[in-house]
Amino acid sequence: MSINATYTSLVAVGDSFTEGMSDQLPDGSYRGWADLLAARLATRAPGFRYANLAVRGKLIEQIVREQVGPAAKMGADVVTLVGGLNDTLRPKCDMGRVRGLLEEAVETLAPSCKQLVLMRSPGRQGPVFDRFRPRMEALFACIDELAARHGALVIDLYGSAALGDQRMWGVDRLHL
Template sequence: MEINANYTSLVAIGDSFTEGMSDLLPDGSYRGWADLLAGRMAARTPGFRYANLAVRGKLIGQIVDEQVDAAAAMQADVVTLVGGLNDTLRPKCDMGMVRGLLEEAVERLAPNCKQLVLMRSPTRNGPVQERFRPRMEELFAHVDDLAARHGALVVELYQVPALSDQRMWDVDRLHLTPEGHRRVAEAVWQALGYEPEDDWRAPLPAPVPPNWATQRIADARFARQYLLPWIGRRLTGRSSGDGRPPKRPELLPYEGPIA
């Protein structure tokens, strides 16, 4: 049952998850769940406006400093905020600081939109998830608390087995595939009260286990192309988003594929 079919604008802020990596388009840009959601909302509402301020690699402090005030000033009907997970993956992470910054963001955004949307982000099954699970769950518990205090919606993605399936993740093992982004868009769509169009929680077919050689080749490729550069950026204090502007910095009428 629909709760509200009258949303006229959407602003999305955060990091690579919201920028849309790795839902790659033919022109080399990224689409992602937020663009997909905007297209579907625009199909229902003439003149629908959309901004996406998210930039890959951003930590929660950077999201607060660079995106939150701009998003609040836009006075959009819906604002989505997903951030803090990059912080939890750092070798040294002050979770008290992360919680405080996330709370600051919510306190600024909630009074300046009709509906704030937070998420318990999906994670890929594997050793990285297990190593950092305590931090992630501390972050998500804080998300739940903030939502309860500020009237935000929480989209539960973390405990959905289909989204933890390794086949939902790109070869970099950090970002969702196009199918993963499509499912997240459907999850947010339903959380906002729109009529469901499919079961985004549906499990994938049983996997065919790769043979030993194929898996080792994939592991070596991952380490060479993604893991070692990621470690290098961490050691030198660089980010994949350094100097990169947001892809939709202004709240303008949506122009793109209509879902």
């Protein structure tokens, strides 16, 4: 995303990836990618406003029910939405339901902001993740389709070669 000096606010919604889990500071607080993006945008816009509504462990239904409405009401210039991956890791994941909820989220958030940003979460290698890869790819196809339909920006971390480096990951091997 190019930094636009006219962006005066950012709202981030999602799960642990957006909350910043595994990016722990010495004082025990977390500072994730959304916090870093907000700090960078704030240097260019006096009075910048930022809210990170993301909470670890949330499934897409919880994100939609608890975070999307409040985020849309904030009228931020930029809204980020990262969700659905926790759902894909569950044994009884209903991808049709995940897709419908993601669509609901995007249809609510896109008209509420100048720029909606969606993300293809980073992928991992190995037998456990290989088992879930078809669901992850279905999720990312849905994200791409919704972004194209609603003019959202997609950040593709799934295809990032740099994130294949084991040193980039937390001890749980789920978070960066």
